[in-house]
Amino acid sequence: MSQRLAVPEPTWEIDTDVVVLGSGAAGLSVALAARPVRDVILITKDTLAAGSTQWAQGGLAAVLDPNDSIENHVRDTLAAGAGLCNEAAVRTLVTEAPTAIRYLSRLGAAFDPGADGGIALTREGGHSHDRIVHAGGDQSGAEVQKTLDESVRLAGVRVVEHAFGIDLLIGINDQGQRCVAGVRVALLDENGDVESVGDITARAVVVATGGFGQVYASTSNPSAVTGDGIALALRAGVEIADIEFIQFHPTVLWTSADATGQQALISEAVRGEGAVLFDAAGERIMKGVHPQEDLAPRDIVAAAISKRMSESPAGVDDHVFLDARSIGERFATRFPSITAACLAAGIDPAHDLIPVAPAAHYACGGIRADLDGVTSLKGLFAVGEAACTGVHGANRLASNSLTEGIVAGTRVGRALSWSLPITVAPGLDERTSGLLPAEWRAELRSTMSKHVGVLRSPNGLLSARNTLERLQDKVGSDVIATRRSLEATNLLTVAVAVVAAATARTESRGCHRRTDFTEALPEWQRHLLVIDADGTIVAQ
Ligand SMILES: Cc1cc2nc3c(=O)[nH]c(=O)nc-3n(C[C@H](O)[C@H](O)[C@H](O)COP(=O)(O)OP(=O)(O)OC[C@H]3O[C@@H](n4cnc5c(N)ncnc54)[C@H](O)[C@@H]3O)c2cc1C
Secondary structure (H helix, E strand, O other): OEEEEOOOOOOEEEEEEEEEEOOOHHHHHHHHHHOOOOOEEEEEOOOOOOOOHHHOOOOEEOOOOOOOOHHHHHHHHHHHOOOOOOHHHHHHHHHHHHHHHHHHHHHOOOOOEOOOOOEOEEOOOOOOOOOEEOOOOOOHHHHHHHHHHHHHHHOOOEEEEOEEEEEEEEEEOOOOOEEEEEEEEEEEOOOOEEEEEEEEEEEEEEEOOOOOHHHOOOEOOOOOOOOHHHHHHHHOOOOEEOOOOEEEEEEEEOOOOOOOOOOOEOOHHHHHOOOEEEOOOOOEOOOOOOOOHHHOOHHHHHHHHHHHHHOOHHHOOOOEEEEOHHHOOHHHHHOHHHHHHHHHOOOOOOOOOEEEEEEEEEEOOEEEOOOOOEOOOEOEEEOHHHEEOOOOOOOOOOOHHHHHHHHHHHHHHHHHHHOOOOOOOOOOOEEEEOEOOHHHHHHHHHHHHHHOOOEEOHHHHHHHHHHHHHHHOOOEOOOOOEHHHHHHHHHHHHHHHHHHHHHHOOOOEOOEEEOOOOOOOHHHOOOOEEEEEOOEEEEO
């Protein structure tokens, strides 16, 4: 039986063909491609640019250099994915990526030009060739967001901001199959309080709500990225896959143990300019760990930092330090936005050590779907970081995610233009479940950062599970629905799913690292599904 969250009864209803949840690269691409022939409503719980898309720095991966090839990009993606990519999905993504870039350009995206007058291409870790398209230097995501925002508005998509997708409405079709009939939505005021609850009935619901970085206290993701779409899918009995594979960025600015929200990335380029990592006792972290020392690959640096933090040098177990003082006064001109973030936290990188910690950055798993968004529930489509299409496998190749959002989003929108699922009336019985008071968010998030981060030990996973079980006891049907409490409840659901999957996967592969099973094992070269089986989340 599906569950739905305890919110006030709906007071309004709207009907449409397609409802899209989320306004990042993925959701906007769906809406834009479906709109010419469908009535499309796009709801987003904050303002249009509140998701991760706006913050993407590096760019979008696509083969545009004649010296590069589709095969090279496929090979690099499969290598990063550590045996768990779906090769057919990778091949489709990579083949359609150049078209996606040309499409964005024609919509008006101003990508940085190269010396030959074409689009400039750069290289990132894991790519064998230059194939990263960027805009405004490190403003690539913002350019994509702006371009799609304008295009969607011009195309006549009905956009509703401050509208929170709560739960799916489910009905039964003629063959007795469960189908999506729409989505329950809360309209929020500027404080995040619920103004009204209503139902949008639709032939197709598309979840494009992004990842779930906010499940962690340390994250590069903005505050809107709370895994809502994955949680609502779990409540509806939809399959989630590979959720244990979370990519951690080795260095975000650490400000305090109680820091919430998004944390500024301190890019690899700072280490590229000579900065060096130290622990709180003044010992170097990367010396002897990897031949490239502080410039080792991201996952190696993140793991080394986490290991050192777990040893609590000088009593400090939640951050380490980056010494960039050798860069001196040049730091401010070379890294203006990092300088601004540091100064805002009272740190002058030219003279002070920068406190840093690894942070949740990208969710490789999510709602199991193909590149056309099709999920295990009829009428439900998933796309972008909320989906698990097999493109990223156990680890994402840098800059493949924005490309995936555009390619898969456009495919889903086009498919829905051609044909819509049948109409079903909502009305399946659902069990109501209560909400977690928002005050427990901090404990949940710090538990996940401490115990289910880069390195996962059996004791840590058990401790996290115990804390989450205790938090599940705080869930109450009398808790008032607000954006914060709805998100807290979703964070808890996703955290339980991550812990279940990370506990079940007794190996280390891609970005999932266990201290007790340090190698990848052949018997684990398979996907792990997480489902909600009658109110209990299980990994299988
Ligand atoms: C700092 C940073 C740098 C990055 N750099 C790169 C890069 O260089 N290249 C790259 O490819 N990737 C990069 N990534 C990853 C990439 O940005 C994301 O994977 C991608 O933007 C996800 O797009 P999306 O549309 O799936 O989700 P998002 O852009 O996160 O959008 C999700 C949307 O859903 C909305 N939403 C969430 N919950 C609800 C709800 N309950 N109801 C209604 N709406 C909801 C949000 O408000 C938001 O509009 C970076 C990420 C970060 C955080």
